[in-house]
Amino acid sequence: MNFFTRLVVDFAYFLNASIAYQRQKRFFYDVLENDKYPYKKHFDIFMIALIFSSVAILIVEVKSEINIYLKIFNIYVISIIFLVEYVLRFWISSSVSDMIIKKSEHAVALGRKFYLYKALLSAAKEKLRFVLSIKAIIDLLAILPLFHELRLLRLFVVFRVFKLFRYTKSFQAFASVLATKKFEFFILFIFSSIVIFVSSVLVYVMEAQNPKSPINTLFDALYWSIVTIATVGYGDIVAVTTEGRMVAIFVIIAGISVLAFTTSIVVSAFTEKLDEVREIRTVDTIRGLKHFYLICGYESVAQEVVKKLKNTKYGVIVLDEDAQRVENAKKDGLIAINYDPGDVESYEKLGIDINLQVKTILCLRESDIENVYTTLTVRSISKDVNIISLLMDDANRKKLIFAGANEIFYPKGLVGMIAKELTGRPVAFEVIHALRNDYYGVDVEEILVDERMSQNILYVSELNCAKFRIILLGIYKKNTKRFFFNPLEETMLESGDYLLFIGNNAFMGEFEKYLHKKIRR
Amino acid sequence: MxxxxxxxxxxxxxxxxxxxxxxxxxxxxxxxxxxxxxxxxxxxxxxxxxxxxxxxxxxxxxxxxxxxxxxxxxxxxxxxxxxxxxxxxxxxxxxxxxxxxxxxxxxxxxxxxxxxxxxxxxxxxAEMIAEMLQKPIVKEVFHNILFQNSTLKIAQVKMNEGNIYVGKEISEIDWSIKYGVVVLALVHKDMSSEFIYSYKIKHHIIDKDDVFIVVGYAKDIKEFEEMTGSRCD
Missing domain, CATH: 3.40.50.720 (NAD(P)-binding Rossmann-like Domain)
Known part of the structure; x- marks a missing residue:
């Protein structure tokens, strides 16, 4: 390896090892290409706004003189932003240093001589693939108005509209749906081309020599043919001879066939792909949620849990392998997706950050086998996420714990405990039940003592519960993880503590406002 | 029998x-x-x-x-x-x-x-699962009071004739300081219960046979029962 090659390879290793360089590249990749990156949508909206403003300026410019600043903005500012974007996309499209390292290590491993030009050629091929892609060509055309001295190039502003494809998912979905019918469209194109060609020539031959006919050139014939086959029929150019009209009948019939065929291709493409398009939409919506509960299995308990969670500040997402249950969830107004909760791939397809986005995963299938499987799957992805599971048979409790469930609900055991209370202290049980379920307008609330509240209110005596006719049931101390019932007036409040209050709903709301407003004297 | x-x-x-x-x-x-x-x-x-x-x-x-x-x-x-x-x-x-x-x-x-x-x-x-998600501490405390052998208990205490509170207005009394118990509800003679926090109950005159649902430590509840009446669980 000569000195220069050695230098280039070393530099490639340096770039690959450089945290700052990789961080920058990663950042631009996220902003430009990574749909999961939360700030990408802001960038997309910014670019869409630029495109529309650019086209709007072009339209206004046609019939009136526009402000010089607007001109500068349109020609230079927008074009330069697009140029920078193009360069960045070119940069992140592939890694030259990666390619050099890969080829160099490959050569070393096989004991062959390393040729730098071969590695650079491979890297150039990768870059060329980007440059020749449809999206990159549109991007390049959108930059051309920068050279506005050439009047024709100014018209390339219109190409900026095509850039919308890049930023709008609906267009991409539409294009991908139609792309599935490439073969059918190709057949249609060939058929239409033959009909147009044959009919243009025929009508030209029949009509061109007739002085009364408006078809005088082959272009007129071609125009007439396309207008007729499209079933538009402007009527500005018509066939006047009998022979020409015979050709027209043939083209009209062919036109109806082409239209019907086109419609059927588009409709069938959308029918076949509609579920996929909807799925993409649902996944995007889920990715966009900041925090949510993930319900795995939408059976009777899950349906009731969802009703109870309707006022939650977090979203509720349903994952179920059964299409009918997913439909039921959708009918109940939920975001639901037909993925198997027991399959790791489902979570990969969702593309969510389980630790950050998911508050709790609820395994609510009425089958212990399914719940254990789902719990194990989720636990294999995340060690920390909170998992609550339903238990149908007490014999499987250990399995669920072993799989990693944090909390287990065993309805049968609950029935036993309720039975005991109902026979022992029925009224007390009913009172607690009513309290927990916000019956009669009386509710029990837990309020977190935040940093500000702990600075404003130092002791229990300062809570002023009597004024709001609220009762402080107790304090849950974060540091000791203990509940202190009916605390003394001089008990100190600390940030992170939870206060349990019982009181009338209306007073409770006012009381909460008071707690957060109170300013220390 | x-x-x-x-x-x-x-x-x-x-x-x-x-x-x-x-x-x-x-x-x-x-x-x-x-x-x-x-x-x-x-x-x-x-x-x-x-x-x-x-x-x-x-x-x-x-x-x-x-x-x-x-x-x-x-x-x-x-x-x-x-x-x-x-x-x-x-x-x-x-x-x-x-x-x-x-x-x-x-x-x-x-x-x-x-x-x-x-x-x-x-x-x-479902109620318990939802409570676990939204109010985990409430769930924990009430679950322990009702179903577990916690030191905190819930009890139904009946007012006996002649105890010092019969004839007094509810708003005048604070049993949480004196006995360390928190009253949740009052059960009328017709067995209809009413929360202590409702508007009209504030002026209710305590009568004999009124039943109070109270929460407190076992020792405090016992002391409360001795002063006011009898346990009727």
Whole structure:
């Protein structure tokens, strides 16, 4: 390896090892290409706004003189932003240093001589693939108005509209749906081309020599043919001879066939792909949620849990392998997706950050086998996420714990405990039940003592519960993880503590406002 | 005559109920529909008898106080469970019947059939799960008060005639400071309960036989009972 090659390879290793360089590249990749990156949508909206403003300026410019600043903005500012974007996309499209390292290590491993030009050629091929892609060509055309001295190039502003494809998912979905019918469209194109060609020539031959006919050139014939086959029929150019009209009948019939065929291709493409398009939409919506509960299995308990969670500040997402249950969830107004909760791939397809986005995963299938499987799957992805599971048979409790469930609900055991209370202290049980379920307008609330509240209110005596006719049931101390019932007036409040209050709903709301407003004297 | 718990239906629910009631009743019997009894499941050695859905209740022991006992209808088939409830109610007018339901529709039918109390299984489980998610500390505290052997207890305390609080307005009294108990609700003589935080109860004059639902440590509740009346759990 000569000195220069050695230098280039070393530099490639340096770039690959450089945290700052990789961080920058990663950042631009996220902003430009990574749909999961939360700030990408802001960038997309910014670019869409630029495109529309650019086209709007072009339209206004046609019939009136526009402000010089607007001109500068349109020609230079927008074009330069697009140029920078193009360069960045070119940069992140592939890694030259990666390619050099890969080829160099490959050569070393096989004991062959390393040729730098071969590695650079491979890297150039990768870059060329980007440059020749449809999206990159549109991007390049959108930059051309920068050279506005050439009047024709100014018209390339219109190409900026095509850039919308890049930023709008609906267009991409539409294009991908139609792309599935490439073969059918190709057949249609060939058929239409033959009909147009044959009919243009025929009508030209029949009509061109007739002085009364408006078809005088082959272009007129071609125009007439396309207008007729499209079933538009402007009527500005018509066939006047009998022979020409015979050709027209043939083209009209062919036109109806082409239209019907086109419609059927588009409709069938959308029918076949509609579920996929909807799925993409649902996944995007889920990715966009900041925090949510993930319900795995939408059976009777899950349906009731969802009703109870309707006022939650977090979203509720349903994952179920059964299409009918997913439909039921959708009918109940939920975001639901037909993925198997027991399959790791489902979570990969969702593309969510389980630790950050998911508050709790609820395994609510009425089958212990399914719940254990789902719990194990989720636990294999995340060690920390909170998992609550339903238990149908007490014999499987250990399995669920072993799989990693944090909390287990065993309805049968609950029935036993309720039975005991109902026979022992029925009224007390009913009172607690009513309290927990916000019956009669009386509710029990837990309020977190935040940093500000702990600075404003130092002791229990300062809570002023009597004024709001609220009762402080107790304090849950974060540091000791203990509940202190009916605390003394001089008990100190600390940030992170939870206060349990019982009181009338209306007073409770006012009381909460008071707690957060109170300013220390 | 023995005060008994009669559990109709042989399944996990019945066994869980039997396990929890064993200490509180002189006699706990599970009645299995038909003859299919899986003896292996019965790890708590509860007496098991068979029954059918005819109105022949001769297999309920003669020494059982049928009118004052408690019956649990826990058949897994909703229609059979409703039929059983109607049969029991038509035969024993004063029997306290608690029935298990799997959905709202069955719950209202069971009530129409004569059940004194219906446990809506799905709703109750869902309520607890939702509470666990939204108010985990409330769930923990109440669950411990109700179902676990926590030091914190809930009790129903009846006001005896002649205690110092009879004749006083509720708003004048603060038992949380004096006895360390928190009053949740007042139960009137007609057994209708009212939360202590409602508007009109503030001016309620305490009368003898008023029942208060209080939460507190066992020792404090005992002291409160001694001063005000008697426990009526």
């Amino acid at each position: 023995k005060k008994a718990a009669l559990i109709f239906g042989y399944n996990d629910y019945a066994l869980e109920i039997a396990k929890n009631l064993k200490s509180g009743y002189e006699k706990v019997t599970i009645y299995a529909l038909g003859s299919e009894v899986d003896a292996l499941k019965n790890s708590h050695d509860v007496e098991i008898k068979s029954f059918d859905l005819s109105d022949n209740w001769s297999n309920i022991d003669e020494d059982t106080d049928r009118e004052n006992s408690i019956a649990f209808c826990v058949l897994e088939d909703s229609a059979e469970n409703i039929f059983l409830t109607i049969s029991l109610r038509s035969s024993f007018e004063n029997l306290n019947i608690i029935a298990l339901s799997n959905n709202k529709q069955t719950a209202s039918k069971l009530q129409m059939a004569g059940a004194n109390k219906v446990i809506p299984l799905v709703q109750t489980t």
